[in-house]
Amino acid sequence: MTEQWQQEIINWIGKGELAQATLSQPRRKDGTAAPKTIIRPIELKNGLHYQFEYHFANKVTHDNITENQASERLIELLQENYRQALLKTPDADVQLLFNKKGKAAVLKKPPTAGGRPASLLHNRQKQRVLAEGKAAPFLVELGIMTPEGLVHAKKQDKYRQINRFLEMVTDVLAYLPTDRELTIVDFGCGKSYLTFALYHLLAVEQQRKIKIIGLDLKADVIAFCSELAGKLGYDKLTFLVGDIAQYEELQAADMVVTLHACDTATDAALAKAVNWGASVIMSVPCCQHELFKQVSNDVLSPLLSQGLLKERFSALATDAARGTLLEVLGYKVQMLEFVDPEHTPKNLLIRAVRTEQPVVSTSKWEQYKQFRQFLNITPSLERMLADRWPAESE
Known part of the structure; x- marks a missing residue:
């Protein structure tokens, strides 16, 4: 059964309203999960994707996930790898805190993201002289x-x-x-x-x-x-x-x-x-x-x-x-x-x-x-x- 926080993530990504998500406090200390993962929307030649940015001690790696698969990947990471997340949307900054049994506490604060990220991304890239997604x-x-x-x-x-x-x-x-x-x-x-x-x-x-x-x-x-x-x-x-x-x-x-x-x-x-x-x-x-x-x-x-x-x-x-x-x-x-x-x-x-x-x-x-x-x-x-x-x- 899909929990409320999971459904909200699916809705935010489906509507293009997730501006950024920061995942922290790995559940295990064996190094299998990055100490921090940041997810943000990014416009590529073949459409909107979500970039998963994994921050390890000595390196940073990236994985660009299609819009359709991003919510599944994000939910999977939260269930298996992390105890805490901060998600920024137009309506609220949402903090998820997971206990040892995997149950999530949800805290919502006034938004700092400001607006629809996908739209902002398109506008920002049009204004930038050197747009991301087009190699110079x-x-x-x-x-x-x-x-x-x-x-x-x-x-x-x-x-x-x-x-x-x-x-x-x-x-x-x-x-x-x-x-x-x-x-x-x-x-x-x-x-x-x-x-x-x-x-x-x-x-x-x-x-x-x-x-x-x-x-x-x-x-x-x-x-x-x-x-x-x-x-x-x-x-x-x-x-x-x-x-x-x-x-x-x-x-x-x-x-x-x-x-x-x-x-x-x-x-x-x-x-x-x-x-x-x-x-x-x-x-x-x-x-x-x-x-x-x-x-x-x-x-x-x-x-x-x-x-x-x-x-x-x-x-x-x-x-x-x-x-x-x-x-x-x-x-x-x-x-x-x-x-x-x-x-x-x-x-x-x-x-x-x-x-x-x-x-x-x-x-x-x-x-x-x-x-x-x-x-x-x-x-x-x-x-x-x-x-x-x-x-x-x-």
Whole structure:
């Protein structure tokens, strides 16, 4: 005889209302059951499935089950392997607690899932530039996706980061020229997840004429990226060993990307972008140490006397100065959250787009000068672009 909790699982899956189930506390300690199993809906080429994600101590495995078989598998796991489960639906979060005889206690709380998961999944995948279920060759080679287009469990954060970046790029593509080949520079490219993603979006999917240059100080990383670009057939993607401040190979660039360039290396990249007349700048700063040593103000002493608070304030002040200086030069600037702060505190992205006829803003310059004087700071970006400020600058 089917118990009430079993029938509810059958109904939730049948209606596409199970957003996620987390199974825990294995009945046996012999290792036959994963310490934790997570089930979620996933859209594949041949329709809606439920992905069973088994979390063992040293590995994570997946099994994609058809919608018709998912309820049977889930009920079987609960009856045989687990003492506890949390199931999220549009109407409630349901906790199942099993005693030694296998009898279930059912506890229901207000829902946190919010909506029908299958519908949400379809909408989310349409919005993502790199949809799960459709393998992107560079993601497969970088170990983020399987050849079948499934994202590895341990790479979910990186997958979301890449998509978030591409969404931010897509929002400003209208500012890039369309009548000629684009030149894009990625300073401090590292392993180049985002560089490859950018090339895939623009050159492969949108068939734009582009060339991208990735620059990094680490020769071994550049060798790896160059080899991968060749393997993928990305013939307009070049990787070079070099320092941002010393790079003088270009006279102009349409877009400049810099991800986690340390301290004033971010300023060097921004200065290069401005001098090249870049239409789009995407910068995620890192390790803003410079102003920590400079900032001082008696009024702010309760804040600045605490090292941790001063460090965070100095980082914010650094990026505020950078953004305002770009606005002085006619850029439209937005400060955006790049990734969930749960994963990294270095999650602020400066996105700047150049207006058609940039005009130096004296009002923004005056605003910046007051800010600078109030904090007793002299940011590197101001010095690097000294010849561009209004004549009355000090």
